[in-house]
Amino acid sequence: MIVRFTLFAFISFITFNVSAQTKLLDKESNNPVPFATISFGNGNGLFADDEGSFLFTKKLYSDIDTLYISSVGFKDFKIPTENLPKTITLEPFSNQLQEITITAKPKGKFRIKEIDPVFHNDYHQCWLPTIESEIAVFFPNKEKLPKRITKLYIPIKTEAKDWRTRNRKDTKKRKFSTLFRVQFYENIDGFPGEVINYGNIVFVATEENEKFYELNIKEHNIYIPKNGVFVSIQIMGFTDPKGKLLPNKKYQEVKTRRGIVKVSTTFRPLLPFTNTILEKRTFVKRIFLNDGNWILFDKKNISNSNLLAKGMNNYGIGLKAEVYYQNKD
Structure with missing residues (x-):
């Protein structure tokens, strides 16, 4: 499928500093955590992409001092925005695995x-x-x-x-x-x-x-x-x-x-x-x-x-x- 994008999205993409991206990783497997929620605690926020990366800079969000990160199957994580690291590791639930409904396909x-x-x-x-x-x-x-x-x-x-x-x-x-x-x-x-x-x-x-x-x-x-x-x-x-x-x-x-x-x-x-x-x-x-x-x-x-x-x-x-x-x- 051919996908296209708007001029707004294009301008946003080329003007952002990609070096400011932060990556979310699973602490145990070291795999990316895709589409995690990054909340600012003030009713606003953003999402990580399919590789667990998101962009946050003080130039974009000057009034935000703390990020609240959550994803299904992982413990919530809180981190200050000052000196935000390039990589953040999220800890999976060790005693509370996300329930998955597994059903064998009926044969009838x-x-x-x-x-x-x-x-x-x-x-x-x-x-x-x-x-x-x-x-x-x-x-x-x-x-x-x-x-x-x-x-x-x-x-x-x-x-x-x-x-x-x-x-x-x-x-x-x-x-x-x-x-x-x-x-x-x-x-x-x-x-x-x-x-x-x-x-x-x-x-x-x-x-x-x-x-x-x-x-x-x-x-x-x-x-x-x-x-x-x-x-x-x-x-x-x-x-x-x-x-x-x-x-x-x-x-x-x-x-x-x-x-x-x-x-x-x-x-x-x-x-x-x-x-x-x-x-x-x-x-x-x-x-x-x-x-x-x-x-x-x-x-x-x-x-x-x-x-x-x-x-x-x-x-x-x-x-x-x-x-x-x-x-x-």
Whole structure:
């Protein structure tokens, strides 16, 4: 797949000092720790790339004196930013290994079940993604049968390069190349619980993807537990032409009469929400805020959402699964 990137991402990439990068390593294996979360403790932060590297300089973040680093399977780590080392080692949990659900593939007959994604072309009914946000959608297992997820259908909305031509079929699209991470969560009393560790599942979406991104995850052998599963997507940031995560600043500093205001950077593609799903099954969280707690996406929890004001309270992820209804010993 050919990936492209925006002018903003390109300028960001060539102007950053790559020598200031820090690398995260597993203390026991010395392997890189990919896609770790680096929080600033003030509601902002960034992510390591697939090689465990991240960029932090005082020139970029002059007001940050401490980093809080976390990753699934590792102990949280706190480090001052003064004289930040080139390498940081993270200690794995020695007595609390991340639980992995291992299920032997059933040998009986199965049928294919598909849940169609829900998408539309209305720019004004889309989520504007930012790095700190993650969206999780609940999928129940009403039949309590073994179900292996083989594909995910991730709704996206591209934008016209020229707003005046947005309704034309042949309009040129605004270019982007954005890395997403997909995670799966246990269902704990109707809320996303602990991450079910299937490794790092990521993909890159570009303006060439129409309506939804089709992600094949068959090789990961992901089964839906009897009480259901939450499927989440999270934007990690823009990528270079090879799909490698670029240093992405979570916010931009805007000078106003009242001083410097930090405005969250929004990323593309847009994520179309819908009012056609009756059940409230979409949850959101801010990675660097509110201790990363999940909340149901509805008016009781969020009072200033234009999407909720229009009744758009669900994100319509679709999936394809093998449903095993006759097992053989």
